[in-house]
Amino acid sequence: MPASTLRYYEERGLIASIGRRGMRRIFAPGIVERLALIALGRAAGLSLDEIATMFAPDGLPRIDRAMLHAKADEIDASIRRLTAMRDGLRHAAECPAPSHMECPKFQRIVRATAKGAIRAPGRAPA
């Protein structure tokens, strides 16, 4: 993890150094766990701001269970969308129709997407 990221996180209030030696920041050993927690939040789709609210002023994790449930539900919805997309893609990849637009199944997927039932997620990770 680049030092620039640590500085950025500090600036955003996600972490704090416990002092300086010369100009250099000194971090408490526990910072590593903290960073892991931040990474966890990011992986769960939380913004840095949301993550920041999960740390009490004293620095201890203060986790809002309702928020976690809400996030879990959100992820669930994403999973359903993605599952539909994946099935659609696989079908499209195998569909024998000469032109995809002639395949009823493909048409159905296209219509579903157009209706907004399925929306673009942030770019999927590689």
Place this chain on the structure above:
Amino acid sequence: MPASTLRYYEERGLIASIGRRGMRRIFAPGIVERLALIALGRAAGLSLDEIATMFAPDGLPRIDRAMLHAKADEIDASIRRLTAMRDGLRHAAECPAPSHMECPKFQRIVRATAKGAIRAPGRAPA
């Protein structure tokens, strides 16, 4: 869909107008289907550039089945990651441990994330 989006897509080579009346662009009726296809691609996590390559110069969809399979696999991987995250979140929301960091399950998740097994996706859609 805002007109600005159409102009942007035109600029990116995803759509083309069939003429002008005065300064105003005229689009063929089929443009709607085309836009639906673009939305479908976006929903599948394709970039506009990737989508552009899926249209042959003649404007007909030219779909690369291998690419679709690859995208489907990619989505599958995302689904697995998200599923793990969701389970982790739900657990965290219900875990009775006084501090989450004391819960072995939570620790395991944190470690897995730290190891890079789980990475931040683009922001999940609402």
Place this chain on the structure above:
DNA sequence: CTGCCAGTTCAAGCCGGCTTGAGGTCAATA
């Protein structure tokens, strides 16, 4: 014929999450 307003152009801005560049500091090594 005139005025309105939806269209047009081009350049610039926005979002989040960092990264990068220029120019400066200083603890540790040889």
Place this chain on the structure above:
DNA sequence: TATTGACCTCAAGCCGGCTTGAACTGGCAG
């Protein structure tokens, strides 16, 4: 002691996918 190179600050840049602003044109209703 001199050098090194990893850190420092601050501001600006990047990415994709659009949106927005200022300044304009021109088809159509009245």
